[in-house]
Amino acid sequence: MVQFYRERDSLLHRLDPRVKIIGTTLGIAAIMLYNDPVVLIPLFFVFLLIGAFLGKISIREQMTLLKPLLPIVIITIAVWPLIYKPRLMGVLFGVSFSMRLLTFALLTFLLLATTSQADLILGFVKLGMPHEYGLTISISLRYIPTLYRLAGTIMDAQKSRGWEVEKGNFITRARKMTAVLIPLLVSSLKTAHELSIALESRSFGASPRRTFIREIRMTKGDYVALALTIGLFLLALYARYGLGLGHISIYPR
Template identity: 75%
Template sequence: MIYPFYFERDSLLHSLDPRVKIIGTLAGIAAIMLYNDPLFLIPLFFLTLISAKALGRIEIREVLRLLKPLIPIVVITIVIWPLIYKPRLEGLLFGISFSMRLLTFALLTFMLLMTTSQRDLILGFVKLGMPYEFGLTISIALRYIPTLYILTGNIMDAQKSRGWEMEKGNFLVRMKRMSAVLIPLLVASLKTAHELSIALESRALGATKKRTFLYDIEMRGKDYLAMTVLLLLFALALYVRYGLGLGHISMYG
């Protein structure tokens, strides 16, 4: 099974119950939303990056590789904010703040995906109350998005071997030539969806409401301890923001 985000490592984050990591990720995202001061958000980003290295044994270069596609959005955000918000210096600060928020959100999400296998991740969502059908949908999406990405590359290579040229011509010409990739990709996707529906029906998906699992998860002592630490850190974030009034800059004076 192709699952490009997960890294098999022997670390504390890998050993935790997926429910702890899911709740921790949501709490972290909620905590980051409390602040818009770059003096807080920049250190929080690097603290999260160091935590990924220390607790998950995830190399910084591996994380930066996943964050690389977000660089254009970060640049656009930093450039646009000074143009739409005055004074321009404060607009620049807000642009940096929202960029750091985006990067930290992505980093927290990638930490969850890189330290939790697909099976554990879906089972964690189901144990938290998500309907099994929704969990299965997420599982299928995580499974077939990279598969379609690889299939697209194979189709493009096959078309190039037949003389197909994507790099030449203006934007409209290039978009027209993309039909040589999109049509085979659409046909392959429909075929895959049909085969998947047959496989699900052959296994009687939805025949009974109560499900059993071959593999199950169970909270242990270190999971409860980690959950307690996460809740305390979230409470600290609330206190710093609302008790001390730090980490927030008013946008409207």
């Protein structure tokens, strides 16, 4: 299982989760403003360096986590020249959109790698997300490893009955997976049902006002970081719309 968050002593780890959530959102919005690879490629490396120096996550580690996106990147770069003429511009747009995708994933990864699950949910709730949604997300994330282990147990049980998923073509193998998916679905639904009863019996939703076991408070440093992030985003807006930088028209008039 991929576990994104690891405790480290870094500036990004210490930052208030709300600042990191706002920063990530503004960062994603900023990269959506541009489509010129001349801007997007350096931006990707800037965020990579931010992760390495401010988050203490090595560039190698960041690249490893971006590796699963490689097939999408290759397909994007290969498809654009086929649908856009001149082809050289198509390659350029392919590279642009790939960089956008990679930067988008990198920012999300940096948020998850520097913020614990509990802090992340708390951050979202403090920013105004209904706590029911926060709890839903938290429980969903909490149950991923449980379901992963359960799937392993079910596979072992079926293997003990002579079940061999490796044999046969794709369709045969997909059909064989029902032997795992059905018990997994039934167990998951039962767990969800039991959990809902357990939550209700502990008065979940009885009072609209909620308190938190752990409180988070914005420090002076957090306010400075927030102001800096908003400032940089405004600068990106000005560069794009005030100076007209970083954008190539895909459909020329």
